[in-house]
Amino acid sequence: WASLFQKAGAKYVVLTSKHHDGYCLWPNEHSLGYNSFDGKANRDLLGELDDAVRKKGMRFGLYYSLYEWEHPDYPKNVLSYVNNYMMPQFKDVVQKYRPDIIFSDGEWDRNSSEWRSEDFLAWLYNDSNAPIDVVVNDRWGGETRFKHGGYFSTEYDPNSDLMNEEFLKRGWEECRGIGKSFGYNQNEAIEDYNTAKELIRLLVDIVSRGGNLLLNIGPKADGTIPEIMLDRLLEIGRWLDINGEAIYGTITNRVFQSDNIKYTLTKDRKTLFAFVEDFPEKNLLIRGVNAVGKKPIECFGSDKTLEWENKGSNLIIQVDNSFLKDLQPSPLYVLKVPVLPYLDKPKVQVVIKDKIAEVAVTSYRKENTYKYEIKNSMNGNVSLKYKEPFKVTKPGILHIQAMNENYLTSETTILPINILDKENGLIRKTYFGQLESCAQMVNQSYNEKNIVYNFNIDSNDKDNFGYVFSGYISIDNPGMYKFRTTSDDGSRLFIGSKLIVDNDGLHSKKSVTGSIQLKNKRHSLIVEYFERGGQETLDVSWKGPEFEWQAIPAFILFQKSD
Template sequence: MKKYLLILTTLVSLQTYAQYQPNWNSLDQRPTPDWFQDAKFGIFIHWGIYSVPAWATNSNADGFGSGYAEWYWQRLFAPNLKIHKEFVAFHEKNYGKASYQDFVQQFKAEMFKPEDWARIFEQAGARYVVLTSKHHEGFTLWPSAQSWNWNAVDVGPHRDLAGDLSKAVKARNLHMGYYYSLYEWFSPVYKNDVNKYVNERMIPQMKDLVTRYQPDILWTDGEWDHPAKTWQSEEFLAWLYNDSPVKSSVVVNDRWGNDTKSKHGSFYTSEYGHGGTDNLPTNGFARPWEECRGIGESFGYNRNENLEVYQTGEQLVHQLVDIVARGGNFLLNIGPTADGRIPVIMQQRLKEIGDWMKVNREAIYGSRKWDKAPAYAKDSKLHFTQKGANIYAICSKWQDNIIIENIEKPTKVKLLGFNGDIKFTYKNKVLTIVAPQVNPNTIPCQYAWTYELSNAHK
């Protein structure tokens, strides 16, 4: 009996020791699941009540993010901003005295076909999807008990948008995730008693989101008002890593308090071209990173954006290559319309990326940054990734001769998407690849071309 009790006590002790404790020292020991770093490309979706007015200025008068259409409600009540008067004038001209809450009557999602969305994402080459389950406006896209009469089932579409999309995305074997705003602009409880808000609204909502839909990503935002202690982030993450139904697969970003960015989480985040420069890891935080941006300048759909504001397919492919070569993931945002359509211009851009990925996927999925690659330069036309013993040299501009220094001699050189042989010479650790004498447009991909260097990494 004593022996049995000793064994039982030992097992319980080991189990307790293996669990993550509610402090950063313990939580940071949890490794980031490999699937995330292997995936490389995901789709971000900003969709909510703000998709009804779908408007923001194209002026950067108030700096970074001033053209975000999803901030429409906040801009109407922010007289300190230079763009405030433009928002008020637009609103009064087109909606009179209607309140922001009145927009819910027009947020019907009547054209929303989640299976079509999931197909578009899969064909784009994305491996994961992140939907805004709740933005700073507080409206939830699932039937949250804490957002009674301010969620997509009680009002508006009268439909579980988050759940329906999750089913369609998972049916395509893509990873499903949710963006969740920790704070809310105009919640009376949040503004008057943040602790009550956290205990009675925020934590219950996040736990419900996780247990109900079992996402592989929880992407938090709106953390900047308070430190992680106030948000009870450590306690929540301990539950997520120890007891939630996705404890083994889930990844989280680094926005858990105004003191956590680039310090804690499964990966660190940046947006709109700031990746790898404005959010460098600190305090020994060694994790994957992810850059997010919209196809235009807004996350939520902005009817005020013209064609010149949108990135071309070539620009987006080049950004994907650049980010992956530097060891990151690319989370590209789309902003659906209030009736549930993905704008055709956004579908076109996703298709262009997908067409490129079909040919060059080996250089992207499951790859890692090549540590011996030449120093990164923003104007570089040659990027590298590494997978196993192979090195991939990706040219964003067609070159007749590609010269790579300080590399092992490959056993074979192949141009992805091209069936012919590729000639190369090797001397004094310098590899010279001779491009085939063809029109690059005849190769079944555009915008960038990849040479696979077999066994060039020792």
């Protein structure tokens, strides 16, 4: 197994130490003999693979399910299950095998406090035998996925609309099988399996957006890996042998793709890797990219180079017949493009006291120039030079960029300066109960009423509650606006009496968008939200005629109309 995974180009391997059925792949007293060592195999499979993987120079991790289907204490006596079984067993596997990665699962059934996840993680990082750089995922309680823990973990959902900037900050990983199942499924036909081409393109798509791919392999009962899985892994490995430089150790470009071309970037940001599906017969156009220097562009797997020229903001690569003639078939071709590195978006701190805001660039570097503008609308042209922290007495939207002649200008940091008056805010009504829809909730009496300035969920509210936010939104730039709610469970958004976003019902985290033409005035705004159980999420954002998706600033929200 370890040799195969190495040939496939894997850098780490994660084994299922115990799944929901409770069967363990290592000897431990808590399993009461229900493990691979005390059973017919009479082998410590976790330990053997651990040794083999590390000898091949790969990192080793383990998957562990917090809950079990058939344990006598679960769910009848959760406290006993966690304290006397799950917690000591989980610690045992960590102490024995010192994993580099821990993939926790089965968390959705309870919140993190019931699983004692904070206690376990405190022990892991302070007292355990695990490596100092041990990495954990985000599955530690019904409320934690995509919010807490280490890296975020998607599952058969690499293009989830739940993804946001936090995924890039933390890192994320898509976990899925080669087919439609985790583990070996004898009922899967060949058409149920992804081709090597599809898997390679999936890998590139995930890496281009800052993620890793954890590809599940399901051995048969005798321990052999099905031929179709073996073939897929070896084909991925052969592609990575040629193109791995564009995958391993790279970072995201600030633009993930243009047209069908996806990108990765070296850590010094001086080399862009462009993943191309096919070459045209004459010129290849790459939008939004300029190359630098005088050297021709390389294509991995070819001994021929390509001439190029910048045309405006685009790159034109000359594709001649001799290059096309010698080109070998590939799921994706990789071009190595020298580029000017870009500057990071400025980090800005806004502190408001006594209706005066102090604005400071916390990432300030003297070799860079910072230009900014503050406007009452979301649209701004960068024009003023930042020299030191400054004060602002009126609300508005800050736009600021970093510039340097040796770098590409940074993306714009956009922040609201929420200097508020007593007229600002929203009226929030809170409801309690086992709700199934917003429509049901608004037909019952509310329990609490207060003034708030955003659409946040109170930290004390976990399950069986709902909110209705009502007020007015002030528009000073007429045009078409889009509104979006991302929620778990349901939500709805109204402008006036018109339902703009219908994201209602019981569901996991989901985004729904709607649009409306708005005039220059205050418009009635209502946002409804409810949470039944599990994870709770509410995010309300908007997009205007001249600005991209962002949170609605508090200074344009009012309790009353004009």
